[in-house]
Amino acid sequence: MITKQTLHEISRGYLKTAMLRTSIDLRLFDTMADGPAGSAAIATTLGVDTRALRILLDGLVAIGLLAKSGTGYRLAPGGEDYLPTSSPQYFGGAVRLGASDWEWDAQKRLTDSVRKGGTVLDEHYLTPDLDYWEDFAEHTTWFNNGAAELLADQLVPWAKDRETVDVLDVACSHGSYGFSFARREPRARIWGLDWPNVLPHTRRNAERFGLADRLEEIPGDMFSVPLGGPYDLVLLTNVLHHFAEETATRLLERLSAVVKPGGRIAVVGHTFPEGADPARSPMPFLFSVSMLVQTHDGETHSIETYERMLTASGFTGTRMYTGPKAQHTVFVAEKA
Numbered sequence: 001m002i003t004k005q006t007l008h009e010i011s012r013g014y015l016k017t018a019m020l021r022t023s024i025d026l027r028l029f030d031t032m033a034d035g036p037a038g039s040a041a042i043a044t045t046l047g048v049d050t051r052a053l054r055i056l057l058d059g060l061v062a063i064g065l066l067a068k069s070g071t072g073y074r075l076a077p078g079g080e081d082y083l084p085t086s087s088p089q090y091f092g093g094a095v096r097l098g099a100s101d102w103e104w105d106a107q108k109r110l111t112d113s114v115r116k117g118g119t120v121l122d123e124h125y126l127t128p129d130l131d132y133w134e135d136f137a138e139h140t141t142w143f144n145n146g147a148a149e150l151l152a153d154q155l156v157p158w159a160k161d162r163e164t165v166d167v168l169d170v171a172c173s174h175g176s177y178g179f180s181f182a183r184r185e186p187r188a189r190i191w192g193l194d195w196p197n198v199l200p201h202t203r204r205n206a207e208r209f210g211l212a213d214r215l216e217e218i219p220g221d222m223f224s225v226p227l228g229g230p231y232d233l234v235l236l237t238n239v240l241h242h243f244a245e246e247t248a249t250r251l252l253e254r255l256s257a258v259v260k261p262g263g264r265i266a267v268v269g270h271t272f273p274e275g276a277d278p279a280r281s282p283m284p285f286l287f288s289v290s291m292l293v294q295t296h297d298g299e300t301h302s303i304e305t306y307e308r309m310l311t312a313s314g315f316t317g318t319r320m321y322t323g324p325k326a327q328h329t330v331f332v333a334e335k336a
Contacts, residue, residue: 014104016063019056021099023065024092028056029075029083036072093139102132106293118296125242125294128221129197137173137194137201146325147237148180151266154321154332155233156184158264168193168231170222170239170255175202177237177268179209191228193218223251229258237268238328241287244297245305252313259335265315267306267331274302283327306331 023029031042039057043050057073060066065083067076075083082091097103112120123130159165159181165188169178172192182188190211192202196219206215218225222239234255240248252265259265270284278285284300291298301309303320310318315333322329 015059017099019059019063020065021095022056023060023083024095027085029079030085032066032073032075033080033084033086036069036074038071039073042073096139097132097136100132100135103290110289110293113293118292119294121294125291125298126296129195131197133173133195133198134201137175137198137205146323147268147328147330148176150321150323150326151177151235151237151268151330151332152181152184154319154330155181155264155266159185159188159233162187162232164232165189166229166231167191167233167235168218168227168229168255168258169235169237171236172202173198175205175215177235177266179206179211181233181235182211182214183209189214189216191216191218191231193220193222193225193227195219195221223254227254227258230260230263231258232260232263234259234263234265235268236265239269240267240306240309241269241291241300242295242298244299245301245309247297248301249309249312252309252315256314256335261335263335265310265333265335267310267333268328269306270300270327271303271306271329272300274304276302303329 026046026048028042028046031037031045039054040050042057043053046053057066058068061068061073065076065079066073068074081087081089084090085092106119106121106124109120119125125132165185167178167181167188168191169175170193172178172190172194175190175192178188178190178192182190190206192199192206192215194202199217199219203212203215203217206212218228236252236255240251243251255265270287272281272284276284288299291300306320307318310331310333314336316336318331318333320329320331
């Protein structure tokens with residue numbers, strides 16, 4: 001039921017985002033990683049105004065990120081897993097991207113995008129060499145959402161029977177999908193395709209994983225750059241939602257041409273079954289709003305649309321995989 005309170009909370013929702021972003025910027029949650037702390041002590045540690053910090057801390061209690069006992073503040077249950085920078089699942093990278101000025105400014109143009117039917121921004125997700133994608137590739141610690149491991153789970157057993165394991169990772173970005181696979185398949189060699197300004201970040205991540213000697217770089221536009229190949233496996237992760245079905249299918253057809261017979265493609269993205277109720281599964285539908293302001297005609301595609309695009313591109317036997325830890329769905333299909 002819609003109430004005035006509901007509308008008020010939605011209209012002022014930016015306050016929650018601002019408080020979280022500020023806390024991440026200040027590394028405020030680190031001060032409570034080892035237990036409760038008082039506001040004066042936290043202010044001294046951070047070098048900020050005591051009164052202003054008290055207001056922020058109480059606001060964080062109000063939205064459930066902190067708990068308060070007397071004059072002390074502590075992380076709310078579960079916060080230790082995501083909020084201190086020392087946590088392996090630290091969520092700060094995701095906040096820096098999702099709550100960036102660039103994203104906020106884009107959403108301010110939502111009205112114009114609805115009127116036009118797509119982005120009205122001079123710089124958007126499809127702008128060549130966009131520096132946003134450098135930030136995306138750099139802040140990879142947040143990316144452990146389970147989909148990369150889910151993809152590897154399905155493909156590593158298959159790869160053991162291949163004579164070669166040559167992998168094209170399209171729009172590879174941070175490289176997590178290809179690297180997760182290559183760490184478990186020692187014969188895998190990765191050709192990472194992305195904009196020239198992104199690939200240095202991909203290489204640094206490859207070096208962190210000890211995979212730099214198994215990475216080749218293909219700088220350029222995935223719709224026009226020579227792809228090389230042929231490949232045993234093509235990875236296309238979190239890409240197709242940037243385009244309408246017709247354009248996405250055209251890209252898949254281009255990739256199909258460089259897959260060996262019997263090779264595979266793995267496609268990853270948000271999705272939903274046709275006819276799904278957005279109220280029951282909000283994420284893919286909210287993600288479409290982001291695509292509306294950041295692309296010309298992108299949106300979250302349904303399961304049936306993914307299957308249709310893969311079939312039209314020369315792939316068969318499409319299988320879909322999900323997991324309790326995976327926020328994205330993995331589709332795997334074979335080259336006919």
